[in-house]
Amino acid sequence: MTNRIETSHSSGHPRIELRNITKIYPAVVANKDVSLTAMPGEIHAVLGENGAGKSTLMKIIYGVVKPDAGEVCWEGKPVTVVNPAHARDLGIGMVFQHFSLFETITVAENVALALPGKPELNELSRRITEVSEKYGLPVDPRRLVHSLSVGERQRVEIIRCLLVNPRLLIMDEPTSVLTPQAVRKLFETLRQLSVEGCTILYISHKLDEIQELCNSATVLRGGQVTGHCDPRQETPASMARMMIGKDLPHPQRGAPKPGEPRLVIAGLSHESPDPFGTDLKDMHLTVHSGEIVGVAGVSGNGQQELLAAISGEEPIGEKHPVIICGVEAGRMDPGERRQLGMCFVPEERLGRGAVPRMSLADNALLTAHRRGFVKSGLIKFAEVKAFADNCIKDYNVKCGGSHSEAKSLSGGNLQKFIVGRELMQNPKVLVVSQPTWGVDVGAAAFIRQRIIDLRNEGVAILVVSEELDELFEISDRLAVIAKGRLSPAKPIQETNVEEIGVWMSGMWPDAGDAAHYSPASEEAKNAAQA
Amino acid sequence: MRLKLEARAEPSPLMGYLSPLLAAGLTIIAGFILFSVLGKNPLQAFYTFFVHPIRDLNGIAELLLKASPLMLIAVGLACGYRANVWNIGAEGQLVLGAIFAGGVALYFYGSDSKFVLPMMVVAGAIGGMLWAAIPALLRTRFNTNEILVSLMLVYVANLLLSWLVNEPWRDPEGFNFPQTKQFTETALYPALIAGTRLNVGFLISLAAIAAGYLFLNRSFKGFQMRVAGLADAAAKYAGFNANGMIWLGLLLGGAAAGIAGMGEVAGPIGQLLPSVSPGYGFAAIIVAFVGRLHPVGILLASLLMSLLYLGGEAAQMELNLPSAMTGLFQGMLLFFLLGSDVFISYRVKVVQPPKAQARLKEAAA
Numbered sequence: 001m002t003n004r005i006e007t008s009h010s011s012g013h014p015r016i017e018l019r020n021i022t023k024i025y026p027a028v029v030a031n032k033d034v035s036l037t038a039m040p041g042e043i044h045a046v047l048g049e050n051g052a053g054k055s056t057l058m059k060i061i062y063g064v065v066k067p068d069a070g071e072v073c074w075e076g077k078p079v080t081v082v083n084p085a086h087a088r089d090l091g092i093g094m095v096f097q098h099f100s101l102f103e104t105i106t107v108a109e110n111v112a113l114a115l116p117g118k119p120e121l122n123e124l125s126r127r128i129t130e131v132s133e134k135y136g137l138p139v140d141p142r143r144l145v146h147s148l149s150v151g152e153r154q155r156v157e158i159i160r161c162l163l164v165n166p167r168l169l170i171m172d173e174p175t176s177v178l179t180p181q182a183v184r185k186l187f188e189t190l191r192q193l194s195v196e197g198c199t200i201l202y203i204s205h206k207l208d209e210i211q212e213l214c215n216s217a218t219v220l221r222g223g224q225v226t227g228h229c230d231p232r233q234e235t236p237a238s239m240a241r242m243m244i245g246k247d248l249p250h251p252q253r254g255a256p257k258p259g260e261p262r263l264v265i266a267g268l269s270h271e272s273p274d275p276f277g278t279d280l281k282d283m284h285l286t287v288h289s290g291e292i293v294g295v296a297g298v299s300g301n302g303q304q305e306l307l308a309a310i311s312g313e314e315p316i317g318e319k320h321p322v323i324i325c326g327v328e329a330g331r332m333d334p335g336e337r338r339q340l341g342m343c344f345v346p347e348e349r350l351g352r353g354a355v356p357r358m359s360l361a362d363n364a365l366l367t368a369h370r371r372g373f374v375k376s377g378l379i380k381f382a383e384v385k386a387f388a389d390n391c392i393k394d395y396n397v398k399c400g401g402s403h404s405e406a407k408s409l410s411g412g413n414l415q416k417f418i419v420g421r422e423l424m425q426n427p428k429v430l431v432v433s434q435p436t437w438g439v440d441v442g443a444a445a446f447i448r449q450r451i452i453d454l455r456n457e458g459v460a461i462l463v464v465s466e467e468l469d470e471l472f473e474i475s476d477r478l479a480v481i482a483k484g485r486l487s488p489a490k491p492i493q494e495t496n497v498e499e500i501g502v503w504m505s506g507m508w509p510d511a512g513d514a515a516h517y518s519p520a521s522e523e524a525k526n527a528a529q530a
Numbered sequence: 531m532r533l534k535l536e537a538r539a540e541p542s543p544l545m546g547y548l549s550p551l552l553a554a555g556l557t558i559i560a561g562f563i564l565f566s567v568l569g570k571n572p573l574q575a576f577y578t579f580f581v582h583p584i585r586d587l588n589g590i591a592e593l594l595l596k597a598s599p600l601m602l603i604a605v606g607l608a609c610g611y612r613a614n615v616w617n618i619g620a621e622g623q624l625v626l627g628a629i630f631a632g633g634v635a636l637y638f639y640g641s642d643s644k645f646v647l648p649m650m651v652v653a654g655a656i657g658g659m660l661w662a663a664i665p666a667l668l669r670t671r672f673n674t675n676e677i678l679v680s681l682m683l684v685y686v687a688n689l690l691l692s693w694l695v696n697e698p699w700r701d702p703e704g705f706n707f708p709q710t711k712q713f714t715e716t717a718l719y720p721a722l723i724a725g726t727r728l729n730v731g732f733l734i735s736l737a738a739i740a741a742g743y744l745f746l747n748r749s750f751k752g753f754q755m756r757v758a759g760l761a762d763a764a765a766k767y768a769g770f771n772a773n774g775m776i777w778l779g780l781l782l783g784g785a786a787a788g789i790a791g792m793g794e795v796a797g798p799i800g801q802l803l804p805s806v807s808p809g810y811g812f813a814a815i816i817v818a819f820v821g822r823l824h825p826v827g828i829l830l831a832s833l834l835m836s837l838l839y840l841g842g843e844a845a846q847m848e849l850n851l852p853s854a855m856t857g858l859f860q861g862m863l864l865f866f867l868l869g870s871d872v873f874i875s876y877r878v879k880v881v882q883p884p885k886a887q888a889r890l891k892e893a894a895a
Contacts, residue, residue, distance in 0.1 A: 311767070313767060333769050334767060335770070335771075338769060344767075351763050352766075353764070354764065355760045356760070358757070358760060362753070365753060366764065369750060374750040378749055379753060405541075
């Protein structure tokens with residue numbers, strides 16, 4: 001499985017060499033004296049927690065950010081990468097963690113923007129389809145980007161880079177929203193690129209992936225290099241120790257003690273208002289108090305639509321298909337549903353889960369205002385601040401304080417804040433989408449533990465995630481969403497990654513046939529009783 | 531060496547306050563150059579423009595008189611602007627407020643009931659709200675752009691007023707001038723300072739500033755409007771009613787403009803004329819932004835804007851300068867403010883040309 005390219009075979013200069021790079025932002029030292037070398041054909045991992053300075057270092061190579069000190073050498077020659085266009089001219093491609101796509105134009109147009117000259121769009125669409133099929137990254141070049149899910153957007157980013165045959169490919173957490181099968185495909189692609197001599201800088205917090213894929217690694221902590229290693233010689237635990245400076249905690253769960261049904265999806269069908277969206281077809285699911293039900297699936301199979309129908313952001317025409325704590329809530333708006341005791345962590349943090357230009361205190365008020373923070377229409381600022389401060393402390397959110405703007409936080413820290421805000425509201429039903437997307441291993445373990453703790457306290461929890469490992473780690477039962485339909489939920493002990501992987505392509509027993517006995521029809525009965 | 535704009539980690543609150551002062555300073559400098567080019571002694575021109583109008587009590591009363599519709603409208607508009615509801619048609623809502631209030635005054639012509647004036651205030655507010663309801667309805671129902679609709683309705687409102695004073699409501703004893711009868715005492719705001727034109731309307735504006743502060747900065751509804759303005763999806767996610775925000779934003783602006791229009795006809799004008807406002811509805815937009823959409827800022831900005839009106843009049847009379855002078859100064863002020871606002875989120879950094887850049891050129895050569 002490991003890469004067989006010997007880094008010494010390509011004699012002469014390293015493909016990329018960073019010497020003593022330092023970058024200081026007004027509020028934080030992002031990189032201090034960082035050096036890194038990668039040879040042609042090398043797959044080099046850059047490891048570190050959120051805020052360790054990985055993304056900044058990559059942006060320096062890609063010309064997005066200028067270093068304050070230090071030198072970048074490209075194929076043996078010192079260069080100053082002026083901007084991303086210059087980087088692409090040199091042969092550097094990058095897939096960003098935060099996507100850099102324009103939402104109002106199509107996939108093909110977005111790709112065209114990153115290419116030199118004025119590519120002919122039909123021809124380009126053909127090439128996109130070609131590359132996407134070759135590397136197992138299906139995406140329709142004519143679709144508008146705003147209608148794509150996170151996973152699909154990432155595919156566009158990857159394809160965009162692959163189109164120009166780069167000599168250095170930077171991947172910033174590329175697999176976080178891909179299916180296991182798609183990750184396999186991607187790894188094959190990356191290995192193939194490596195054999196062709198392309199150097200890959202691979203940023204990820206998934207240590208098992210790094211161990212499997214990469215043949216060297218640089219570890220960052222707090223903006224400084226704490227070590228180099230060969231991931232093939234390490235274990236995920238030993239690498240985690242280098243990254244966070246201590247051993248990684250493992251989530252403790254216990255047997256579930258399911259109680260009464262709290263969230264019931266009973267025959268939910270809904271036509272998506274978005275022409276590129278997924279229509280929901282006759283979904284059934286029951287989440288009881290004291291259990292965690294996971295929903296697996298490849299992004300773009302109806303997750304967004306299902307979550308919007310549950311949260312109330314896209315109300316459905318009828319009342320009965322969504323039942324929250326015994327109340328038929330299909331027509332209620334998100335505020336009324338929260339009133340029933342539901343809390344929700346959405347997929348997008350900035351702009352949906354949090355207002356980027358508002359302080360953390362204001363962002364706490366956003367959904368937590370029902371905790372008596374409003375009296376006679378006026379806000380009790382002191383209590384809001386206390387709540388936000390607690391959330392920052394309990395969830396170890398690294399920030400300047402409750403007055404910091406949400407957009408000044410790194411993705412993982414903002415995620416911790418949003419999860420904390422929702423969890424601290426003592427929900428009866430908790431719906432979480434991608435709980436640990438882009439969050440580092442330490443924080444992810446912490447968030448999962450908190451979710452399990454809530455379940456032990458009797459909260460009904462629905463987790464929608466595209467990370468199978470995570471779902472297997474925390475769920476009590478697991479359902480699969482595919483093409484707008486929902487499989488029966490199976491207890492985690494009775495299934496495995498392979499079966500769920502097959503189900504993710506829409507093939508579960510009696511799929512689309514409700515005549516037979518199945519947990520799905522069982523749940524329909526439950527729903528009718530509720 | 532070159533200069534570079536660099537994003538700040540967080541917006542500077544200090545620059546938020548300094549920016550309007552910087553803009554005012556730059557406006558003065560530009561004005562200085564302007565007066566010099568026009569062949570006027572700049573110092574004397576400045577004196578005429580900015581000091582002469584407020585040299586005595588009467589001058590100060592005039593300053594407050596003109597500032598009161600500006601601050602009233604601006605605070606109403608700020609409610610909507612915070613929610614990204616762009617009501618540009620306050621001038622039209624002002625005219626409708628004047629028409630409704632004028633209608634009440636004419637209907638009760640000669641009555642000595644003390645309820646006429648309060649009724650006029652209510653009627654003015656209703657008139658302004660009705661006019662603002664049109665863009666609100668079209669936006670929430672058909673997703674039309676409220677900027678265009680509200681702006682176009684300004685011209686409709688002016689034509690409506692023009693028709694009323696030319697036809698049905700024309701004063702039969704007015705020598706055919708397009709104007710209504712002079713309102714009687716009961717339909718006019720009482721004076722606040724004897725011997726000046728400053729009236730009770732100023733107190734209403736001050737009350738609006740206080741109410742605006744409470745609403746915008748302390749109330750949960752105001753918070754919801756800010757969220758809606760900053761992040762649509764977050765407002766939806768939190769369950770705030772987006773259409774409700776649009777309605778509220780437009781209606782508050784409309785009501786404030788309508789009351790301001792009522793204040794003009796029940797104050798300095800005292801009757802309906804084909805024109806009841808020297809563009810207060812538009813100037814208030816500048817006031818709202820110079821005042822940072824904050825009620826206290828709006829209060830100060832309205833004084834500055836009012837001074838520009840008075841100075842413009844003085845410049846016409848004393849310096850023989852065209853009346854466009856007022857508009858020019860208003861425009862410069864907004865222009866410099868928008869420019870200075872860049873420094874709230876960015877700062878200037880001096881960068882040395884990196885040595886590596888030179889080496890790159892060598893490598894390329």
